[in-house]
Amino acid sequence: DTAVxxxxxxxxxxxxxxxxxKCEQNLGHDTMYWYxxxxxxxxxxxxxxxxxxxxxxxxxxxxxxxxxxxKAHLNLHINSLELGDSAVYFCASSPRGxxxxxxxxxxxxx
Amino acid sequence: xxxVEQDPGPFxxxxxxxxxxxxxxxxxxxxxxxxYRQDCRKExxxxxxxxxSGNEDGRFTAQLNRASQYISLLIRDSKLSDSATYLCVVPxQRQxxxxxxxxxxxxxx
Numbered sequence: 001d002t003a004v005x006x007x008x009x010x011x012x013x014x015x016x017x018x019x020x021x022k023c024e025q026n027l028g029h030d031t032m033y034w035y036x037x038x039x040x041x042x043x044x045x046x047x048x049x050x051x052x053x054x055x056x057x058x059x060x061x062x063x064x065x066x067x068x069x070x071k072a073h074l075n076l077h078i079n080s081l082e083l084g085d086s087a088v089y090f091c092a093s094s095p096r097g098x099x100x101x102x103x104x105x106x107x108x109x110x
Numbered sequence: 111x112x113x114v115e116q117d118p119g120p121f122x123x124x125x126x127x128x129x130x131x132x133x134x135x136x137x138x139x140x141x142x143x144x145x146y147r148q149d150c151r152k153e154x155x156x157x158x159x160x161x162x163s164g165n166e167d168g169r170f171t172a173q174l175n176r177a178s179q180y181i182s183l184l185i186r187d188s189k190l191s192d193s194a195t196y197l198c199v200v201p202x203q204r205q206x207x208x209x210x211x212x213x214x215x216x217x218x219x
Contacts, residue, residue: 031205033205035209041195041211041212042209042211043154043197043209044209045206045207045208045209048205048206050205055204055205056203056205056206090153090154094205097142097144097159097201097207098144098156098159099144099154099156099207100156101153101154101155102153103152103153104152104153
């Protein structure tokens with residue numbers, strides 16, 4: 001009965017690779033988000049999707065692309081991974097303001 | 111002024127103590143606010159929503175001062191399980207939120 005799930009939980013990869021992180025929510029929420037939490041623990045919003053429409057796109061590199069096949073899924077694809085991409089990525093969903101977070105994906109780029 | 115600022119902490123308090131954290135925000139148009147807690151290596155979890163002047167839930171009380179643009183979180187009768195990082199969250203526009211840097215709390219036996 002997991003509300004917001006992410007896969008994989010850990011991802012270790014080499015610089016230059018392309019990787020995807022998947023997110024699914026079974027709460028029926030309209031809006032989903034991707035956040036990045038860096039080594040200093042700052043949590044910053046990357047993207048927001050509302051009914052399959054991107055409504056926020058923060059100033060993240062265009063190597064990052066969110067993809068939403070349906071209302072319950074928001075995947076994050078990252079091209080040409082760089083060392084600075086190492087962080088924990090959280091997916092979240094929200095009916096209004098309150099957000100429900102997934103367990104996070106710890107990405108390490110070597 | 112940064113969009114959201116919080117007491118840097120860490121706060122180290124004994125069990126049973128009362129502790130308060132402050133959060134200031136710069137966007138005067140923000141209407142609702144949130145407190146989340148984040149345990150080490152875990153995801154943030156919603157603690158309280160603040161839509162008007164304040165909100166109370168058991169040992170936790172959140173207060174909002176719109177004139178001074180700050181939100182506070184008061185924890186009474188601290189428990190060991192309250193040890194976590196507390197994040198203040200402010201909406202800055204529709205579906206866009208700014209998280210504060212967090213205040214770390216350690217409740218000591």
